[in-house]
Amino acid sequence: MYYLFDGSYAGFLCCVFESFERKEQNVNPLMPQQFSGDFFIDKRDIYTDSAKAKRVQDGLQRKIGVEKTKDFYRVFLSEDEKAWNASFKIITAIFKTGIAILENFGDVDVLYFAQTLKKVSRERHRMKAFVRFQKSSDGMYFALIEPDFNVLPLVADFFRKRYADQLWLIYDVKRKYGLLYDKVAVSEVALSPEQKQSLTAPVIAISLDEQDEKFQNLWQQYFKSTNIEARKNLKLHLQHVPKRYWKYLVEKKG
Amino acid sequence: MERIEEKLKILADAAKYDVSCSSSGSKRKNTGGIGDASSSGICHTYTEDGRCVSLLKILLTNHCIYDCAFCVSRRSNDVKRAAFTIDEVVELTMNFYRRNYIEGLFLSSGIFKNADFTMERLLRIVKKLRIEEKYNGYIHLKTIPGASEELIKEAGLYVDRMSINLEMPTEAGLKMVAPDKDHESVKKPLAFVNEQMKGYRSESKIIKRVPVFVPAGQSTQIVIGATPETDFEIMNVAKTFYKNYQLKRVYYSGYVPVNTNNNLLPQVGSAPPLIRENRLYQTDWLLRFYGFELDEILNEEHTNLDLDIDPKLSWALRNPHLFPVDINRADYKMIIRIPGIGRQSALKIIQARKFGKLHEYQLRKMGIAYNRAKHFMVCADSPFILGMPGVSTIRNSILQNGNSKYKSKILEAQLALF
Numbered sequence: 001m002y003y004l005f006d007g008s009y010a011g012f013l014c015c016v017f018e019s020f021e022r023k024e025q026n027v028n029p030l031m032p033q034q035f036s037g038d039f040f041i042d043k044r045d046i047y048t049d050s051a052k053a054k055r056v057q058d059g060l061q062r063k064i065g066v067e068k069t070k071d072f073y074r075v076f077l078s079e080d081e082k083a084w085n086a087s088f089k090i091i092t093a094i095f096k097t098g099i100a101i102l103e104n105f106g107d108v109d110v111l112y113f114a115q116t117l118k119k120v121s122r123e124r125h126r127m128k129a130f131v132r133f134q135k136s137s138d139g140m141y142f143a144l145i146e147p148d149f150n151v152l153p154l155v156a157d158f159f160r161k162r163y164a165d166q167l168w169l170i171y172d173v174k175r176k177y178g179l180l181y182d183k184v185a186v187s188e189v190a191l192s193p194e195q196k197q198s199l200t201a202p203v204i205a206i207s208l209d210e211q212d213e214k215f216q217n218l219w220q221q222y223f224k225s226t227n228i229e230a231r232k233n234l235k236l237h238l239q240h241v242p243k244r245y246w247k248y249l250v251e252k253k254g
Numbered sequence: 255m256e257r258i259e260e261k262l263k264i265l266a267d268a269a270k271y272d273v274s275c276s277s278s279g280s281k282r283k284n285t286g287g288i289g290d291a292s293s294s295g296i297c298h299t300y301t302e303d304g305r306c307v308s309l310l311k312i313l314l315t316n317h318c319i320y321d322c323a324f325c326v327s328r329r330s331n332d333v334k335r336a337a338f339t340i341d342e343v344v345e346l347t348m349n350f351y352r353r354n355y356i357e358g359l360f361l362s363s364g365i366f367k368n369a370d371f372t373m374e375r376l377l378r379i380v381k382k383l384r385i386e387e388k389y390n391g392y393i394h395l396k397t398i399p400g401a402s403e404e405l406i407k408e409a410g411l412y413v414d415r416m417s418i419n420l421e422m423p424t425e426a427g428l429k430m431v432a433p434d435k436d437h438e439s440v441k442k443p444l445a446f447v448n449e450q451m452k453g454y455r456s457e458s459k460i461i462k463r464v465p466v467f468v469p470a471g472q473s474t475q476i477v478i479g480a481t482p483e484t485d486f487e488i489m490n491v492a493k494t495f496y497k498n499y500q501l502k503r504v505y506y507s508g509y510v511p512v513n514t515n516n517n518l519l520p521q522v523g524s525a526p527p528l529i530r531e532n533r534l535y536q537t538d539w540l541l542r543f544y545g546f547e548l549d550e551i552l553n554e555e556h557t558n559l560d561l562d563i564d565p566k567l568s569w570a571l572r573n574p575h576l577f578p579v580d581i582n583r584a585d586y587k588m589i590i591r592i593p594g595i596g597r598q599s600a601l602k603i604i605q606a607r608k609f610g611k612l613h614e615y616q617l618r619k620m621g622i623a624y625n626r627a628k629h630f631m632v633c634a635d636s637p638f639i640l641g642m643p644g645v646s647t648i649r650n651s652i653l654q655n656g657n658s659k660y661k662s663k664i665l666e667a668q669l670a671l672f
Contacts, residue, residue: 103605106616114602115621129298133353141352158292165288165388166352214256215349221259222350225266226311227301230510230526236304240297250355251299 002043007031009076010053012084016091017052018044029084060091064100074120075113077150083116085109124151128158131170132250134216135209142169142206144248150175156186216250223251262346264336268316268327269362272419272475273507277308277357277392279470280414287388289351289358291414291470296357309360309394310350314338314375318364322432323519324421324480326512327364337366343379344387351391358392358414359383369400377405380412392470399439403446415470415502416447420495423488427481430518440474444499447472451500471502478534479527480509480519486557489537493548496541506534529660533559540565543597544590562653562660567593570630571645577630582611594626626652 001024005011015029024044035043060069072091075083086109093101104110126147133141141163145152152172156179159168163181169189171178177190246252255263278295297306315337316327326333338346347359361379365372376395383389395413397406410416418440422428425437451468458464474495476488492504508526513519537559540546544566551565552558560568570577570593579588581603589600599622606612606620611634618624629648 101609104609105602105606105620106609106612111616111619125296128292129296131354135353143354161284162290163288163352163354164284164286211349215353218259218262218346219350219353219355221262222266222310223299223301223307225263226270226307228270228303228305228510231303231305231508231528233304234302237300237302240300240304240306249299250353 001027002035002038002041003027003029003046004032004035004043005029005046006048008048009073010050011046011048012076012087013053013056014048015046016056016088016095017049018046019088019092020095027088029088030081034081056091059095063094064102068100068102071117074124074154075116077154078116078120079150080116083112086112086116120149120151120154123147123149124154126245127151127155130245130249131155131159132248133168134206135212137207137209139209140167140169140206142171144171144173146174146244146248147172152177152179160186219250220253258342258346261336261338261342262312264334265313265316265338266311268333268364269311269313269360271326271507271510271512272311272360272362272396273305273505274360274394274417274473274475274503275306275308275311276415276470276473276503277394279502280392281469282390282392282414282466284390285388287390288348289389289391291390291392292357298354298356308357309392310347310356310358311360312338312343312346312362314343314361314363314372314379315366316364317366319367320365320432320434322421322435323513323516324431324477324509328513330515331513340375340379340382344382347383347391348387348389351389356391358394360394362396363398365398369398370402370405373398373401373405373409377409377412380409384412394470397443397447399435399443401443406443406446407450410447410450410468411465413468415473416468417473417475418443419475420491421475421477422481423476423478423483423491424481427483430481431516441499444472444474444495444501448499472499473501473503473505475505475507478506478508478531484557485530485534485537485559486552486554488534489541489548489552492538493541504538506531506538529561530559532660533561533565537565540569545587546591563649564593566591567626567652571649574645578632578636579630581617581631581633582607592627592630594623594628594630596622625655 003015003018005015012029015027018024019027057069060072072087075087089109090101090113101107102110105114127145131143131145133143135141150172152170159170160181165183167182169178169180177188179186180189241249241252275297276295277291278293280291281293282291284290295308297308299307301307313327315335316333317335317337318327318329321329343359343361350356351358361376363372363376376398380393380395383393393413394415394417395409397409397416397418399418420437420440421435422431428435428437447468451471454464454467476491478488488506495501495504508528508531509520510526511520511522511524514522537551540551541548546569551569559565570591579592581589586600586604589595589603590597599620602620603612603617606616613634614636617633629643629652
């Protein structure tokens with residue numbers, strides 16, 4: 001049976017709640033836009049209720065601990081339907097059998113869950129590495145990103161601690177939201193619905209600090225000078241810095 | 255080109271032969287300023303040679319009173335010279351760091367005037383970053399051999415990692431290319447910093463607030479292929495240094511020729527020994543993380559590593575009596591010795607088999623190099639084979655079917671022999 005939820009993590013946890021409540025088996029959690037209709041299988045709309053979500057989360061934490069419970073959130077951010085399904089089955093199994101089956105890597109779902117977790121964590125690490133701030137004329141450091149997975153929430157803490165004394169904004173172009181830090185706290189910012197719907201891309205006009213270009217040039221110069229021509233290995237280079245990330249990397253634009 | 259850009263070009267170029275890149279091992283927190291250290295380290299980008307760029311790696315100056323034949327900044331070499339001012343280094347570091355280009359600063363220098371004068375300048379930069387800029391990012395500082403212990407000790411209170419390079423693996427090798435230098439002047443400060451580190455650590459058990467001293471430890475670098483040492487000699491030196499000075503890393507740097515006037519050294523234009531360098535790193539890892547003893551991999555009979563196969567595979571082929579290993583029964587220590595299985599996969603196997611015997615289809619998905627590992631292991635549904643197939647059969651099968659990144663290079667070299 002398909003459970004259609006709103007795409008939020010709380011909504012996902014509510015799917016778990018409802019499947020237990022209604023004793024329904026073989027559930028596939030999906031967002032409505034992913035659902036293309038299926039003549040033979042039923043569907044049910046699931047409403048997000050944060051109290052129900054919290055009950056599932058608390059239950060999981062009691063069974064497997066706080067840190068392992070977070071892994072389900074991390075895997076959820078992969079936005080991968082197959083990983084959601086695997087997570088759903090694993091959570092159900094944890095509640096039913098009471099055993100932390102998370103180590104059963106011989107099982108297809110557990111292995112897929114573990115592999116997705118790894119992918120998300122790699123993307124998270126990449127964003128710590130590949131974010132390139134530009135300084136605007138009003139002193140704000142801003143960066144655009146397009147990560148493979150929705151990892152922005154997973155790096156907020158890292159950037160808040162590291163760049164505690166500067167204003168910064170990291171904006172996910174693909175998912176159309178960003179995180180803004182005002183030297184006190186991190187908050188989420190998004191385009192208005194009209195801007196999101198507009199057919200032309202919103203013009204993001206930020207005037208740069210007069211020194212910014214100088215440091216971009218110096219960085220490009222450094223990147224060139226620190227390379228050893230006699231050791232050239234483009235295959236390895238591409239493996240570490242895949243082309244899809246180049247768009248926002250100062251050193252690959254020069 | 256602006257002057258600062260030209261300086262950066264010269265002084266980054268002169269620093270790049272120092273291969274240490276790591277920004278890991280420190281837990282420095284942001285205490286009301288900017289920056290912190292990520293304990294696992296972060297590589298912010300990679301150059302076209304495939305090496306990671308984590309730190310802004312520069313020399314303060316490439317003026318040097320020494321004339322070491324292997325070094326691009328040697329006194330007699332006709333290269334452009336430059337020197338940063340203290341403010342320039344601080345400005346570059348802070349502006350790169352604030353834009354998230356780098357994890358921190360790697361600062362080295364040619365020796366100008368004398369060791370203390372140079373060390374004192376380096377120390378002033380480090381202090382300015384920490385105190386005036388409230389900078390808590392990573393700093394890797396070169397210890398200048400011959401600098402006074404007071405200066406080294408003070409520097410240790412501000413930096414995350416310190417290092418001094420052995421350069422040539424043996425004293426004899428070093429004397430050939432750098433008559434003014436010796437290993438003793440490297441060992442002494444390494445030992446001094448190590449003693450200080452131990453001192454601060456034991457104090458911190460008694461007193462709550464003890465300043466951190468070189469929290470990410472020390473490292474060194476050995477140049478490979480400039481002088482004629484064997485791999486056995488090289489790894490023996492590495493082993494001794496890991497043990498005696500508790501080094502965090504020994505770096506092996508394939509020599510890139512930069513000198514046309516010295517016929518003891520490989521000539522400019524000859525390729526750096528990259529495969530050999532890789533095999534040495536693999537050996538280093540086997541010793542530190544896989545429970546191997548050096549004499550299992552290299553010994554009096556077997557003084558150089560195979561280039562066409564990795565050292566673990568080479569060891570396994572020399573010890574066929576230990577295989578095949580039963581994946582469903584063997585302990586972790588033995589599973590990580592199977593060629594093609596790493597530590598992560600071994601851990602997965604150990605956990606997974608508690609839920610039932612593992613079969614081939616499961617192992618294939620777990621991230622092991624199955625085509626290599628299959629010769630050395632059995633699982634629940636392995637066909638029963640009487641005895642191990644011949645060692646040379648396995649070796650050829652792996653070499654022909656595998657897609658080693660060095661395949662073409664090794665084939666080329668072999669063809670060139672005929």
